[in-house]
Amino acid sequence: MPNAAEQTSGSSEALLEVKPAELPRAALVGGNRSLSWITDKICGITEERAPAWWWWCFAAAAFVASFTVAGLTYLVATGVGVWGHRSPVNWGWDIINFVFWIGIGHAGTLISAILLLLRQKWRTSINRSAEAMTIFAVFCAAIYPLFHLGRVWYAWFLLPLPNSNEVWQNYRSPLEWDVFAIATYGTVSVLFWYVGMIPDLATLRDRFHAAGRGLRARIYGLLALGWRGSNRHWSNYEMAYLILAGLATPLVLSVHTIVSYDFAVSLIPGWHSTIFPPYFVAGAIFSGFGMVLTLVLPLRALYGLEDLITQHHIDCMCKVLLATGSMVGYAYVVEFLIAWYSANPYEGFGFINQAFGPYGWAYWVMIGCSVAVPQLFWSGKVRRNMVLVFILSLLVNLGMWCERSVIIVTSLSRDYLPSSWGFYSPSVVEIFTFFGTFGVFAVLFLLFIRFLPIMAVAELKASLPEAGPGARSGLPLAGSPGHARRSYGLMAAFESPKRVLLAAERVRDAGFRKWDCITPYPVRGLDRAMGIGRSRVPRGSLAGGIAGFCTGMVMIWFMDKLDYALAVGGKPFFSPLFAFPVSYELAILFAAFTTIGGMFCLNSLPKHYHPVLKSESIRRGTDDLFFIVIEKSDPRYDPARTRALLEGLGGAGIAELER
Amino acid sequence: MFPRAINSLPFQVIVYLCLLAGVATAGVNYYMTPKYTRVGYAPIQPVPYSHAKHVGELGLDCRYCHNTIDTAGSALPTAQTCMNCHSEITNSSPALATVRESFQSGVPIRWVRVNVMPSFVYFDHAVHVNRGVGCVECHGRVNRMEVVTQMQPMSMGFCLDCHRAPEWRLRDKKDVFNLDSQPIAALRGREAALRFAQDWNIKPTQDCSGCHR
Numbered sequence: 001m002p003n004a005a006e007q008t009s010g011s012s013e014a015l016l017e018v019k020p021a022e023l024p025r026a027a028l029v030g031g032n033r034s035l036s037w038i039t040d041k042i043c044g045i046t047e048e049r050a051p052a053w054w055w056w057c058f059a060a061a062a063f064v065a066s067f068t069v070a071g072l073t074y075l076v077a078t079g080v081g082v083w084g085h086r087s088p089v090n091w092g093w094d095i096i097n098f099v100f101w102i103g104i105g106h107a108g109t110l111i112s113a114i115l116l117l118l119r120q121k122w123r124t125s126i127n128r129s130a131e132a133m134t135i136f137a138v139f140c141a142a143i144y145p146l147f148h149l150g151r152v153w154y155a156w157f158l159l160p161l162p163n164s165n166e167v168w169q170n171y172r173s174p175l176e177w178d179v180f181a182i183a184t185y186g187t188v189s190v191l192f193w194y195v196g197m198i199p200d201l202a203t204l205r206d207r208f209h210a211a212g213r214g215l216r217a218r219i220y221g222l223l224a225l226g227w228r229g230s231n232r233h234w235s236n237y238e239m240a241y242l243i244l245a246g247l248a249t250p251l252v253l254s255v256h257t258i259v260s261y262d263f264a265v266s267l268i269p270g271w272h273s274t275i276f277p278p279y280f281v282a283g284a285i286f287s288g289f290g291m292v293l294t295l296v297l298p299l300r301a302l303y304g305l306e307d308l309i310t311q312h313h314i315d316c317m318c319k320v321l322l323a324t325g326s327m328v329g330y331a332y333v334v335e336f337l338i339a340w341y342s343a344n345p346y347e348g349f350g351f352i353n354q355a356f357g358p359y360g361w362a363y364w365v366m367i368g369c370s371v372a373v374p375q376l377f378w379s380g381k382v383r384r385n386m387v388l389v390f391i392l393s394l395l396v397n398l399g400m401w402c403e404r405s406v407i408i409v410t411s412l413s414r415d416y417l418p419s420s421w422g423f424y425s426p427s428v429v430e431i432f433t434f435f436g437t438f439g440v441f442a443v444l445f446l447l448f449i450r451f452l453p454i455m456a457v458a459e460l461k462a463s464l465p466e467a468g469p470g471a472r473s474g475l476p477l478a479g480s481p482g483h484a485r486r487s488y489g490l491m492a493a494f495e496s497p498k499r500v501l502l503a504a505e506r507v508r509d510a511g512f513r514k515w516d517c518i519t520p521y522p523v524r525g526l527d528r529a530m531g532i533g534r535s536r537v538p539r540g541s542l543a544g545g546i547a548g549f550c551t552g553m554v555m556i557w558f559m560d561k562l563d564y565a566l567a568v569g570g571k572p573f574f575s576p577l578f579a580f581p582v583s584y585e586l587a588i589l590f591a592a593f594t595t596i597g598g599m600f601c602l603n604s605l606p607k608h609y610h611p612v613l614k615s616e617s618i619r620r621g622t623d624d625l626f627f628i629v630i631e632k633s634d635p636r637y638d639p640a641r642t643r644a645l646l647e648g649l650g651g652a653g654i655a656e657l658e659r
Numbered sequence: 660m661f662p663r664a665i666n667s668l669p670f671q672v673i674v675y676l677c678l679l680a681g682v683a684t685a686g687v688n689y690y691m692t693p694k695y696t697r698v699g700y701a702p703i704q705p706v707p708y709s710h711a712k713h714v715g716e717l718g719l720d721c722r723y724c725h726n727t728i729d730t731a732g733s734a735l736p737t738a739q740t741c742m743n744c745h746s747e748i749t750n751s752s753p754a755l756a757t758v759r760e761s762f763q764s765g766v767p768i769r770w771v772r773v774n775v776m777p778s779f780v781y782f783d784h785a786v787h788v789n790r791g792v793g794c795v796e797c798h799g800r801v802n803r804m805e806v807v808t809q810m811q812p813m814s815m816g817f818c819l820d821c822h823r824a825p826e827w828r829l830r831d832k833k834d835v836f837n838l839d840s841q842p843i844a845a846l847r848g849r850e851a852a853l854r855f856a857q858d859w860n861i862k863p864t865q866d867c868s869g870c871h872r
Contacts, residue, residue, distance in 0.1 A: 164692045166816030209660055221660055225669075566865065606669045608661040 028121055028463045030307040035461050035520060035624035038308070042200075042457050043207050045303055050450055053302065061442035068436025071429050072147055080150040082429045089412045089424035094148040095262075096404045097434050100287070101141035102182070102259055103280075103400060106252055107288025108134025109189055112196070113248035116241075122316050124459040125308045129299065130292050131193040132452075136444040137291070138186045140437040145178070147433075160555060168559035172571045174261035177581040181258040184585040188251055188592045192244050195237075195596055200453040202227035203520075203622040210619045225606035228613055229621050231517040233603045235527050239535035240599035244592060247541075251588050256284040258581055263407065269350035270411030275338065279331035283400060286324035286370070289317055290396035295445065297390045299454065308455060311384060318377040318389065321396060325374030328403075332371065346416055358423065359410045362402045369399025461521040461624075488611035488659040489515075489631040490642055492651025493620070497523045500626035503649040504529040507628060510645060514634040518612060518627035540598030541591045548590025552583025611657045629657070693812035701808040702771040705757050706741075714838070715802040721794055721836045729788045735770050738762035773807050774798070781872045788836075790861050791829040795838045796821070802838045818870070822863035826852035829861065 029038070075082055085092050108130040115123040146155050158179045160169060169176050201224035208217035227233070260280035263271035293314070300309045339347045355363050373395045376382045383389065414421045426434075448454070494500040497519070504517055508531045517526055553576065560566075561574035571578070600606070612618055612629060621627050628651060630642055639656070646654050689695055713719045722728060724736035738761040745755055761768045774797070776782050788794070794801070799810030811817055821828050827844050829852050834840035844852040855861075864870075 162688075164694075164812065164814035164816050166814075166819050205660070214660075217660060226666075566867070608665045608668070609663045613660065 027310070028124065028312070029460065030310045033307055033464070035464065038460050038464075039203060039207075039457055039520075039623045041305070041308070042453050042455050042460075043204055045449065045454060046204060046451060047207065047211070051302075054446065054450060058443065058446050061439045061446060064439025065436050065443050066439070067432045068143070068440055071433035071436060072143070074429055075147060075433075076152060080148060082427060083148070084425055084427040084430060086422060086424070088415060088420050088422045089409055091408050091412060092424050093426045093430040093434055094144040096401070096408050097437065098141050098144035099259060099404045099408075100397075100401050101137045101144075101437065103256065103284035103287040103404075104291045104397070105134040105137035105141065105185070105189075105288065106256060106281075106284035107292050108132070108137075109185075109192070109248045109252040110285055110288065111292070112192060113245040113252060116245040117249060120316070121463050122313050124463050125305075125313060125455050126292060126296055126317075127459075128193075128196065128452075128456045129295060129449075129454050130288075131189065131196070132445065132448045132454075133291060133295060134189050134288075135186070135193060136441050136448075138182065138189065139444065140441050142182065142186070143433075143437065143440075145182075160559065166564070167566075168564040170566070170568055171556045171560050171582055172568055172578045174258065174265045174581075177258045177585075178262055180582045180585040181255045184589045185251060185255045187589060188244070188248055191592055191596055192248060195241065195244065195599075196456060196459075197452065198224055198227050199229065199237075199458040199521075199622070200456065202229065203457055204453065206619040206622050221608060225600075226608040226610060226613065227605070227622075228610055228618060229518045229520055230603075230612075231519055231523070231526050231530060232532060233605070234519065234522040235532050236535045236537050236599045236602045238522050239537045240595050243538060243541045243595045247588050247592050247595070251585075253281055254581070254584060254588075256280045261581075263411075268411050268415050269344070269346040270354065270407065273335070273338065275331060275334060279328065282324050282327040282331065283370075283403060286321060286328055286374075287397055287400035289320050289324065290393045290400070293317055293321075293389060293393035294397070297386055297393070299449065301386070303454075305455075308460065314386075314389065315380075315383050318383045321374045321393075322377040325370060325396070329367075329371035332367070350411060350414070353414050354406055354410050357410060357414065359406065359413070362405050362410070366399050366402040366406055369395045370403060371399075373399065458521040462524075486659040487632050487639070488657040489629055489634075489637065490639075490646060490654060491518075491612070491615060491617065491627055491629045491657050492646040492649075492654045493617060494626045494628065494649075494651060497526075497626060499650055500628065501525055501529050503628055503646075503651065506649055507630065507645070511636055512630055512634050514631040514637075516629050516631075518618070518621040518629060520622055520624060520626075523626070536602060537595060537598050540594040544594025545587045545591035547594075548587035549583045551590065552586040553579055556582060611659050615655070615657055617653060617655070693814040693817075697809055697812055697814075699808060700773060701806045702773065703806070704771055705768055707754050710801045710804045710807060721801075721838075728784045730785055732784050738768060773809050774813055776813065780870050782870065790859055791832060791835060791843075791855065792821070792825075793828075793830045793835045793837070793840065793842070795840075796828050800838055819865070822865055822869075825861055825863050826856050829855055831855075 083092065083094065085094075108127075111123045111130045112127045115127075146152050149155055157163070158169065158176070169179075171177075201220050205217055205220040205224045208214075208220060257277040257280065260276035264273055264276040266272060296309060296317075297314075300306060336351050339351045342348075354360070373392050376392060382392075409424050413424055492503075494503055500517060500519065501523065504526060507515055508529065517523075517530060519526065556579040557574045565573045567573075612621075617625070617627065628646065628649075630637060630646070636642075643654055714721070724740055725734050726736075726740075727734040738758050741755070741758045742762050745752075745758065749755065757768060797811050797813070799808070801807060826849055828842055829844070830840055830842050842852070843855050
């Protein structure tokens, strides 16, 4: 089609003439900051002494956390009877709080994974703390199902481990699906968080080393696994990170879906409903974003992060709250519609009972906080008032807690038979345990902001508008003309990504094979400039996913059909339908393992000792400078001529690296 | 910052972790299962009663002392049962002082339980001994024991082994209390044992609620 080709070339010429107007986009980092400013700001939080408010908060949080410790100790010493559960309400605050915390845990992975896939770059300044929040929330959530077993030391019965009882788990139960969903979610969240943090840990390592704080440098160094910002590593790393995001997206949707199955698969009116999965997921994202705002707003004020968490970020989060809050409100309305339209008297009564029964107050708090409150975010004035946003984010979580309470307790307390109706109120032990989990969460979060980089430094740098030239002026590095005793190769510094891109193209064209670029963040286009092909990480991910799915299916078939065939509720011994949720979770888990394992293998990491890491200039390589390293083992390497080539390309501070 | 040798550390860590996991698995599998924790338990009883002498040498039937075992369930003998003979035989033996004391005061002897079945398990001796499960299957060769010792793990797996394939453990009715007898499957083959199971309508339950009532 020659016509089309002409048209495109013609239109591009026209575009050059017209110069289309730039769409005004909110800057992700305010104040026209440089690369090194971001490094200093975020790493400085970890490096400086803990401020007084941190110690006060930590002491208070530890005190609150002791309530959970006390409650659980008393429970274990006495028995689960100390909780207020009585027939018919056999699930009370334990499961309410479990769903509440798991729901909060959803925003982290959503921000890291789904927003990454949707190219929402504003996620970069909040994803690290949101992921940390996810992990700590999952930890708090896991307390409840484990301890409501009563004998928590038998929790391993939930896992498919060979045992003297010679029994296997019942994979027809959504409660068993839940075990796999939560365990996979926790594991993948931790991996995602840690892998994302490796480049920043390397930055901290080099900064502590330069500051002469050896112990901290070694600890961060061990955790950074020898990361050196090599572009060959970045290539695999970015691919692995993208795949992890792709894996975490269906995971985050499946986890709360499976949590909702705990209810939806049962027969209780008010639970037995197909709307539960989407409605639970929307509610989880809603409460998670509420919690992110609750945590991020004080951090922003205390550490002066207004340039990194801008009004644009807060607007975006408020809008997510508005959208998901409206979805939840829609689900409440549809539930009533279904109850009426199904003409099922029990279903109808269940919902009337929710609104006007003995627990009606919880229902109206839920409507007020989860449906009405987010509607305020239509107004820009509200979104710009930080104190108000903070208070509203607290109310959102109050509303979501009431929602779980309405679903679980109200439905259980009045089911089909009025003769078996009951009333539930929590015991003081339950109240202690729940109150304390906020302390547990706060202790973990305070430790996180004290010891780990609270924002994704490398990612923030990549999102700077001037990730073009002039990141920081000056190349204060002194080169050394001398020869190293046992030479590894030559290293040259470049002050901007653009320079290093041009230089890399030349080095590639000169026919070098064993060389690398060292960059503080993945520079777009550098892979092509270096002649690196597409990463091979995805092959491992595919193999891992298939292996995980097959493992799940074969395991459940072996356990529930072959080795321990037990008739439960007239269900078949094996069906791919009920084996699916667990196999699905295992597919994601195995794929995550092979993705990360494959990335490490391809990068031959961990490698804590490397000639590049020995050089003093690496400190700038994980901060704001760009380097090219040409190895001596390359057949085209010649000390004098290669040095001349690098000088000609504008490389500064050229030095020979010692092996 | 780190010496060159550290690059082999990750490999070493992986190897040692694998070794540790292997050792831990083997250790837990051996030392933390009833096969190890329960089997061989032989507490000292308040009376040095020798089953080897009374059953093995003198030929006393199990049911002489454990007299309700085939009708109502487990039973430990009262002092009266001992005194049936020991009022005449070795009636001044110091080993029997506890028995005579219990007989006179009416306070039962505090025997130490050897095979402990948890309270959440429903187990009835009668249905087992009346359907051809010999004492020896669970209790071992008590007729050779000076001190009664736990011989089987009594774990849920041990119960299920037999409940899943009872034919290997069934005996003729006359052999049930004979601790030196052989099961039908060993004497006349599996076919005969299966026929016995069918004739006696032996269909052991594998439902959870069969034992956890």
